[in-house]
Amino acid sequence: MASLFTPCSDSLTLADPLPLDGGQSLEGVQIAYETYGTLSPARDNAILICHATTGDQHVASPHPITGKPGWWDRMVGAGKPIDTDRFFVICPNVLGSCMGTTGPGSRAPDGQPYGLRFPVITIRDMVRAHMALLDRLGVERLYGVVGGSMGGMQALSLSANWPDRVERVLALATTAAMPVQNIAFQETGRQAIMADPDWRQGAYYNSGRAPDAGLAVARMAAHITYLSEETLSEKFGRRLQDRDAKSFGFGADYQVESYLRHQGASFTGRFDANSYLYITKAMSYFDLAEERGVGAHHGGAARLAEAFAGVKARFCVVSFDTDWLYPTSESRKIAHALNAAGAQVSFMELAAPFGHDSFLLDVPALDRVIAGFLSR
């Protein structure tokens, strides 16, 4: 078994070891990816889409486990804002994940699953794996890189660390350094997993059980942060679930309780708990200025501007007014720093009711901005 779940995507194995920020390197890294459209003879129409925390390579094709449409089906396809009639779209599963790319559920060289023997990785390590994939696909220079949330972090990291390899960067609902509140939420999620006795210090793969209860709680807590008060009020309010009165028990009295339980439970069927630990840790570690070796003696804004020194791409940074997980202030910092670094940058805060998830949902203004930004 190369991974917890059997991938049904294209997949390749890197010939060389992948060096990691933590000092180790990984042998025989396998990368699962999906592509859409056709690479032009000049190889100048490739767009890399970077997925978010628990996303995957199925950006515009049905998920093999849930059967649901691709997670950005509304944005990627023929005639859609990221138009596969024009662009060659590449979406890899990130390093550390569980949808076919090497992660903690993959087999180590000794034939046993890595578990906690898998090295702790960073956002830049994920991007380094993307770059190795692009090398194999013969894409020297990307027309653009697009990502929201953790995908946006990868897009920013790519632009600053590999400035010659990308012409346009679209970073949505993201940050250049993980805000402390988000580190706190992510630690809560990881502790929920590690408190589950079935977690077994990460060595649960051969036990016939998995820390589903812990992973579900982690997902429930995280899911709340992706929504907005407005969405929750409209969707559920204080309405009761399938009952006329409170039960005076600990069942799911409220609709929102029932909804979160369902979200948590269904998540465990498609995601590996250890992958969740590794990926959220990579996000918590993310600080672009630190990646670029900019010392802490620089003030906040100047520090980030120095991190972006030498970028060559044109940027578009978008935030959403109801996103309290990656609020507009984070995107504005990115825009100001890029501006101070002399980069071409656009930034806007779009109005949308859906909180952090807005970048994935029906926001027509976002469609127009993405299509427009990528059009020339």
Added chain:
Amino acid sequence: MNRISAQLRPDLAVIAAHVAAGAKVLDIGCGDGTLMAALRDERGCDARGLELDPHNVAQCVEQGLSAIQGDADTDLAFYPDDSFDYAILSQTLQTTKRPDLVLEELLRIGRRAFVSFPNFAHWRVRYDLLTRGRMPVTRLLPVAWYETPNIHHLTIADFRDFLSQRAIRTEGAWFLAGDATIAPALANWRAEHAVFLLSR
């Protein structure tokens, strides 16, 4: 002037005609990017924008222009010194909270600055105020006092006084009435609009 700049608002056409080709330009209050597009497409400028309204910013992005959603009163501080050949502030000065500070920022960020504003001392404004005793509502100042975005009305004479107090150099001045450029004589009476090119 060719096609695009011929369709520009008159004060923008004056600015577009006097920006050096290939210059690096910051358009503060860039709106939907009309001036930036003209400067890019006709004069080969590297134009960037700052704009309050996100819909306008989106329109800029759709034209391949770079614009940042932000406020001239607060966000100019994030631009480095001398980072542009020109900073442009068209029809925006009178809407800022601190026009004096915004002008200082303009000349810190840009080596030169274009500033255009409606002249509150135009004879029709004076006449309305004199005869009716009410805040004028004119073609260029079309909004009633309680909802106008213009919170710091100024005249050409006020502006000239300000420039001399702050030792800011005037490299050029253009005056507009009825969408056409007029001679500078009695501009403070006759001009609806003024465009100044300033430097430190």
